[in-house]
Amino acid sequence: MLSPEELQELEATLLPTLERHHLRLLAHGLRTLQAIAGRQAGALPPDAEVAAWAAAQPLIAADAGFEDAFLTQMGHVAAQLAAIAADAGRDPLALDLADLIHWATGEADRRLRPPAAPPDPPPG
Known part of the structure; x- marks a missing residue:
């Protein structure tokens, strides 16, 4: 679960609303995977471990479609x-909100940067 301070930090970014929402989902997903793995660092838990955790959650297991x-x-x-962690040179579960904000801001900057001008044609 994200703390109120972390949610405030996330909302204080200059990212557009949709990108802040995506960042919030990504941060909640990170915290969920950390909780499933029982640690704040290292590799992601295997799919079977995530599935077992989900099956043990009454609200998730009650609806097979939702599960x-x-x-x-x-x-x-x-x-x-995993992709963000690889780019940052870190283990996925070692990522934190600052890492995710840095990634999201970089992605937004790349999308907003005007395309490079095409090269001048060769003379002649």
Whole structure:
């Protein structure tokens, strides 16, 4: 779970609303995976461990469709966290909110940067 201070830090970014929402989901996914693994550092828990955890949660297990959707989304979150961690040279579960904000800000900056001008044609 994100602390009120972390939520405030996230909301204070200059990111557009949709990107802040995506960042919030990614941060919650990170915290969920850390809770499933029982640690704040290291590799992501295997899919079987995530599935076992989800099956042990009464609200998730009560709805098979939701459980499937949850596991699919956690798979997407895990893949994205693995990519962010690889770029940062860190283990996925060692990421923190500052890392995610840095990544999201860089992604937004790249999207907003005007495309490079095409090279001048060769003379002649």
